[in-house]
Amino acid sequence: MYLQFKREVEHILKAALADASYEYEYSSLELEESEHADITSRIAFTLASRYGKPPENIAADILRHITVPTPAEGRTRTLISRAVASGPYINFYVNDYFLDATLRRLKGGGGGGDNTEKRHDKSTRIIIEHTSANPDGPLHIGHLRNAIIGDVLARVLTYSGYQVETQYYVNDMGRQVAVAVWGASRLKLDTRKKGDHAIVDVYIAANRMLEANAAYRTEVDALMRRYEAGDEEVVKRYEEVVQRCLAGIKASLQRLNIHHDLFVFESEFVRSGAVQRIIEELKRRGDIKSEGSALILHLDGIEKGLVIQRADGTSLYTTRDLAYHRWKSERCDRMIDVLGKDHELVSQQLRKALLLLGVKAPEFVIFEFVSLPSGSLSTRAGRYISADELMERIEARAYEEVEKRRMDLSEDKKREIARMVGIGALRYDMVKVSPEKHIVFNLEDALDIEKKGAPFIQYAHARASSILRMATDRGFKIDSADADVALLRDKSEVELIKKLAMFEYVMESVASELKLHKVARYARELAEVFNIFYKNCPVLNAEEELREARLVLVDCTKQVLCEVLSVLGIEAPEEM
RNA sequence: GGGCCCGUGGCUUAGCCAGGAUAAAGCACCGGCCUUCUAAGCCGGGGAUCGCGGGUUCGAAUCCCGUCGGGUCCGCCA
Numbered sequence: 193m194y195l196q197f198k199r200e201v202e203h204i205l206k207a208a209l210a211d212a213s214y215e216y217e218y219s220s221l222e223l224e225e226s227e228h229a230d231i232t233s234r235i236a237f238t239l240a241s242r243y244g245k246p247p248e249n250i251a252a253d254i255l256r257h258i259t260v261p262t263p264a265e266g267r268t269r270t271l272i273s274r275a276v277a278s279g280p281y282i283n284f285y286v287n288d289y290f291l292d293a294t295l296r297r298l299k300g301g302g303g304g305g306d307n308t309e310k311r312h313d314k315s316t317r318i319i320i321e322h323t324s325a326n327p328d329g330p331l332h333i334g335h336l337r338n339a340i341i342g343d344v345l346a347r348v349l350t351y352s353g354y355q356v357e358t359q360y361y362v363n364d365m366g367r368q369v370a371v372a373v374w375g376a377s378r379l380k381l382d383t384r385k386k387g388d389h390a391i392v393d394v395y396i397a398a399n400r401m402l403e404a405n406a407a408y409r410t411e412v413d414a415l416m417r418r419y420e421a422g423d424e425e426v427v428k429r430y431e432e433v434v435q436r437c438l439a440g441i442k443a444s445l446q447r448l449n450i451h452h453d454l455f456v457f458e459s460e461f462v463r464s465g466a467v468q469r470i471i472e473e474l475k476r477r478g479d480i481k482s483e484g485s486a487l488i489l490h491l492d493g494i495e496k497g498l499v500i501q502r503a504d505g506t507s508l509y510t511t512r513d514l515a516y517h518r519w520k521s522e523r524c525d526r527m528i529d530v531l532g533k534d535h536e537l538v539s540q541q542l543r544k545a546l547l548l549l550g551v552k553a554p555e556f557v558i559f560e561f562v563s564l565p566s567g568s569l570s571t572r573a574g575r576y577i578s579a580d581e582l583m584e585r586i587e588a589r590a591y592e593e594v595e596k597r598r599m600d601l602s603e604d605k606k607r608e609i610a611r612m613v614g615i616g617a618l619r620y621d622m623v624k625v626s627p628e629k630h631i632v633f634n635l636e637d638a639l640d641i642e643k644k645g646a647p648f649i650q651y652a653h654a655r656a657s658s659i660l661r662m663a664t665d666r667g668f669k670i671d672s673a674d675a676d677v678a679l680l681r682d683k684s685e686v687e688l689i690k691k692l693a694m695f696e697y698v699m700e701s702v703a704s705e706l707k708l709h710k711v712a713r714y715a716r717e718l719a720e721v722f723n724i725f726y727k728n729c730p731v732l733n734a735e736e737e738l739r740e741a742r743l744v745l746v747d748c749t750k751q752v753l754c755e756v757l758s759v760l761g762i763e764a765p766e767e768m
Numbered sequence: 769g770g771g772c773c774c775g776u777g778g779c780u781u782a783g784c785c786a787g788g789a790u791a792a793a794g795c796a797c798c799g800g801c802c803u804u805c806u807a808a809g810c811c812g813g814g815g816a817u818c819g820c821g822g823g824u825u826c827g828a829a830u831c832c833c834g835u836c837g838g839g840u841c842c843g844c845c846a
Contacts, residue, residue: 536773597806629780650808732804
């Protein structure tokens, strides 16, 4: 509903500017949310310098030309109650109709109450690539940031009406995997262990052996050449290792509530000849230098050359990635890659090389590194905290909390809630901070479940659920269409309704800016205003008419909390 | 050495791209509130010259230049 309000303000403000003969070329009108009003315009500041008058005078002048339509004269009902000049600011406030309409829309179902607000063409297809960890070991906390950002991004864009496909690009041709395969055939795999953990054991051991004895290197190189050539026996050994590892990774992702629609193997692009075709095309279209058999592509504006073929003729990661992106581009309208900061230069090279090939450029969501207090993460050195261990421990911590409060619940129920709370807290922590922030991951801090993180929001949802459950038990009407929502004028009721009205607006801006931490922020704020309402406004004990109206509000709040949690990939418990 | 990112109360962050109303939250700390729907809650309090130095502007956390600290990348790794 806030979007409509904003549009209406834009409309009457533009009319007033024209009426007062002020010229202004930007469409934004400098409108922004404000703590002093429901929306405010700073346009008087900009006009002040141009017209050489104090901004206060301009604001007052504009205000004189603003006409807020009264419900009686407007053909469609206005959402604005009044406009006020506060010094240089022009403040606008919502009216009662806005509040009532917000709840009516929500009762109308879905999408923060308004499916028509989803302005994106359903036919726009977006492929999001995320996680894509090498199949040489389990996911660790660095991968977790990638996976959770990618997953929430997919959920946001799906919510906004795009057709989204998520892909996991499996780097099965790199040296790392060759080392794991080599290790798996030299050492004994622990088949009792989860696949990814069994693989990483031999991977780490193999790396130590390789460091100690350089002669082993040639064996790994030979393995890579034979795999690239499609040697059947080697391919079989690779598949064994990759699938075993991937099965473990998939299990971890599932536990995190993350799903990929498609797993794409980079080897496919070598075997299909797509990589070779890319190289041939780049030779024709690009600035290529050869050094021996190695091919180096020079791209405008990037000092660093891009090696697209090794001296021994085998392919490289970036070249295979080019083939993958061309393939992707043929089956979608937008491609978004979630990448760590270390891939930034490569992503720029990738973009330019793709443009050279006539392929549309992908968009990148780049996030900064996660490190441990002891230093950077390294699978090879065994210096990491696995996602599995983290989930295990955070669920155990959450269980302690549940146990403290709900001794009345069954064991299964307590475990179920601990799982929702633990995983939710983990996901929330990863998405609440903007991606360009470097994270030093401290296990103890992560286990110390943030009071105003996911559990806080889930708790608000549980409270709302509890009220609705008891209302049903007592035979109260919950979704009575004839409830008089105009009775909801207590300050905390009004604040809650306004916050509900912001949902679609927040989702809209997140979908275009891709700033996911704003979803997390909104969810927390909504929970906050609901908790204040909960404190100040008794529902079940209120007199009948007010009770029915408040039940509508609680129902709407539960709905939006549930939706926003779902966008964050966090489960919404009925009780906790 | 060069590119990119970060530097905001004791700690973690929002705000920065499109400069403006007392710099906004959480954690921690201090003090209140369970005979009304779950206290994983609510109310109140202290605490920040926005790394530092210049510049632009009527106005700078925000833009520009410099500088310091941290991270990351820099042709045959992925």
